[in-house]
Amino acid sequence: MKTTKKSTITFSPQDVKKIATLAKIPVTSAEEKELAHGFNTTMEVVDKLFNVDVAHVEPTSQVTGLINVFREDEVDATRQFSQEQALANAKQIYNGFFVVPQIIDQP
Amino acid sequence: MKLNTLTLTQAIEKLKKKEFSLSELYSDIQLAIEKQNKELNIYLKVDEDAVKKAHKKENEMLAGVPIAVKDNFLTVGLPTTAASKVLEGFMPPYESTVTKKLQDAGGVVIGKTNMDAWAHGSSTETSDFGPTKNPRNTEYLPGGSSGGSAAAVAADMCIAAIGSETAGSIRQPVAWCGVVGLKPTYGRVSRAGVVAMGSSLDCPGPIGKTVEDCAMLLNVIAGKDPYDATTLPQPILDFTKNFKKGVKGMRVGMCYIDHPQLVGTPVDHAVKEAGNVFERLGASVELVKLSDQIKLNTILTPDYAISLYTIVQRAEVSSNLARYDGIRYGNDRSNFGEEAKRRVMLGTFALSKGYANKYYLRAQQVRSLYIQNFKQLFERYDLLISSPSPGYALPLGASTNDPMFGELQDFLVEPSSLAGLPGISVPCFRDPSTNLYLGLNIMANYWQEEKMLAAAYAFEQSTQWNSWIKK
Numbered sequence: 067m068k069t070t071k072k073s074t075i076t077f078s079p080q081d082v083k084k085i086a087t088l089a090k091i092p093v094t095s096a097e098e099k100e101l102a103h104g105f106n107t108t109m110e111v112v113d114k115l116f117n118v119d120v121a122h123v124e125p126t127s128q129v130t131g132l133i134n135v136f137r138e139d140e141v142d143a144t145r146q147f148s149q150e151q152a153l154a155n156a157k158q159i160y161n162g163f164f165v166v167p168q169i170i171d172q173p
Numbered sequence: 174m175k176l177n178t179l180t181l182t183q184a185i186e187k188l189k190k191k192e193f194s195l196s197e198l199y200s201d202i203q204l205a206i207e208k209q210n211k212e213l214n215i216y217l218k219v220d221e222d223a224v225k226k227a228h229k230k231e232n233e234m235l236a237g238v239p240i241a242v243k244d245n246f247l248t249v250g251l252p253t254t255a256a257s258k259v260l261e262g263f264m265p266p267y268e269s270t271v272t273k274k275l276q277d278a279g280g281v282v283i284g285k286t287n288m289d290a291w292a293h294g295s296s297t298e299t300s301d302f303g304p305t306k307n308p309r310n311t312e313y314l315p316g317g318s319s320g321g322s323a324a325a326v327a328a329d330m331c332i333a334a335i336g337s338e339t340a341g342s343i344r345q346p347v348a349w350c351g352v353v354g355l356k357p358t359y360g361r362v363s364r365a366g367v368v369a370m371g372s373s374l375d376c377p378g379p380i381g382k383t384v385e386d387c388a389m390l391l392n393v394i395a396g397k398d399p400y401d402a403t404t405l406p407q408p409i410l411d412f413t414k415n416f417k418k419g420v421k422g423m424r425v426g427m428c429y430i431d432h433p434q435l436v437g438t439p440v441d442h443a444v445k446e447a448g449n450v451f452e453r454l455g456a457s458v459e460l461v462k463l464s465d466q467i468k469l470n471t472i473l474t475p476d477y478a479i480s481l482y483t484i485v486q487r488a489e490v491s492s493n494l495a496r497y498d499g500i501r502y503g504n505d506r507s508n509f510g511e512e513a514k515r516r517v518m519l520g521t522f523a524l525s526k527g528y529a530n531k532y533y534l535r536a537q538q539v540r541s542l543y544i545q546n547f548k549q550l551f552e553r554y555d556l557l558i559s560s561p562s563p564g565y566a567l568p569l570g571a572s573t574n575d576p577m578f579g580e581l582q583d584f585l586v587e588p589s590s591l592a593g594l595p596g597i598s599v600p601c602f603r604d605p606s607t608n609l610y611l612g613l614n615i616m617a618n619y620w621q622e623e624k625m626l627a628a629a630y631a632f633e634q635s636t637q638w639n640s641w642i643k644k
Contacts, residue, residue: 085525089518091509093514101515105519108483112532114476115536115539125541126537126541127373129359130405132402137399155264155501166500
């Protein structure tokens with residue numbers, strides 16, 4: 067990704083390919099081009115963030131200011147799934163387990 | 174009279190007086206659905222057993238009335254897709270807190286409504302199951318993402334509805350469909366069991382035919398939930414108690430009409446007219462001037478909020494949608510539509526090494542500036558009014574291939590949504606040549622939903638724009 071002096075960033079199809087891998091989303095090469103173009107348009111708008119002076123401003127992630135909301139560390143039986151419920155929506159199960167794609171030593 | 178055209182308040186009252194039976198009410202609702210759903214594409218799923226469920230709730234507060242629910246609320250026994258093929262066929266193993274509260278109070282989920290897939294959009298055109306049309310004029314979009322719920326109310330295919338808003342997803346579609354919708358303070362209503370979009374922003378809320386209906390539904394769904402740690406711990410108010418108090422003595426600020434994009438538009442005119450209405454009702458009204466920096470007694474331009482919202486929302490989307498792996502439930506990630514791909518991937522970038530501080534952290538700092546600005550303004554004003562949308566509903570197809578459609582359509586509500594503030598949109602104009610509506614967005618300080626309900630009710634009662642209130 068190329069960045070110019072201020073902040074403007076431009077995405078190439080290769081950059082998109084890398085992000086797609088990180089996000090685990092399959093994209094075709096035609097989509098890579100299209101997405102790169104869309105990202106460039108979007109980032110032009112995002113760049114307005116750099117027109118605002120944020121020196122000495124703390125970031126906010128929780129707007130109503132609640133902190134440390136805890137509960138007792140107790141098992142809530144009403145929130146437990148039976149094995150049957152837990153597996154009910156799975157595409158593939160085997161002996162009461164989810165079947166997952168191979169990720170170690172993947173060919 | 175067709176019973177499906179009743180408001181929530183009327184339907185409950187008349188059912189309790191036994192003026193008609195639940196079977197008669199459901200028969201009119203089902204007729205409206207059969208007649209219109211094929212063309213309007215509002216319901217993704219209708220519960221065939223709804224009337225049976227309703228009969229068991231006759232004596233409860235909501236008396237068994239049919240409520241339409243956006244398809245991002247988990248409902249046991251009804252498929253939940255969030256209008257995405259990734260979740261096609263998914264049967265939730267648990268119930269969302271909102272729909273549980275609704276059913277405990279005697280409401281029945283009549284069906285699940287169409288939406289932008291994953292709530293990503295402001296048109297309902299990004300649904301993987303086809304767009305919804307605006308019942309007021311079928312050549313136009315209903316808005317979104319709660320477009321199906323707003324349209325269900327507008328088309329009298331339900332008595333009231335539930336939607337959810339991240340930034341505009343209740344208030345923009347209700348404005349475009351000519352109905353009423355309320356976005357509560359962040360944390361007023363539980364997010365548990367709602368398909369997550371932007372966790373620091375998401376708010377479920379009521380969509381209804383009148384302000385009173387929304388107040389009643391808010392009563393039902395609000396409150397502390399052990400399953401959502403961000404819900405407000407204090408006991409909630411009775412929102413149906415004080416909404417008739419009026420606006421006498423209230424200080425009202427008109428916002429954003431001096432934004433270059435709005436000057437001279439129908440929205441500019443409608444907000445000024447609304448200001449006149451409030452003045453006649455005894456409030457003091459003045460323009461809050463727009464500013465491109467934090468300055469006392471001015472409102473910070475929404476232009477930066479577009480940038481800020483794009484980053485915060487897409488970052489949170491990328492994190493929330495990481496769970497869809499197609500293993501435990503749903504289908505694999507190749508099923509994501511174009512808009513979801515765009516948002517997840519840009520969010521992944523904004524949170525990646527070397528860029529998180531530059532974009533995400535900076536966005537959260539700008540977010541603090543908006544909060545600071547609103548805190549100052551609410552020392553001077555009881556209410557701030559604006560338009561929820563820069564204009565009327567746009568024609569079908571308007572959102573296609575626009576990577577920023579949602580963010581740009583919702584720029585007028587993004588600042589207050591990012592601050593977590595509440596707002597309600599009520600119809601404030603109808604163009605007789607198109608039958609399309611404009612909405613008025615009334616915003617209040619944190620936890621002050623009562624004040625904005627009082628203003629919205631006073632406005633609704635003294636104007637001609639609500640199509641269910643005969644004058």
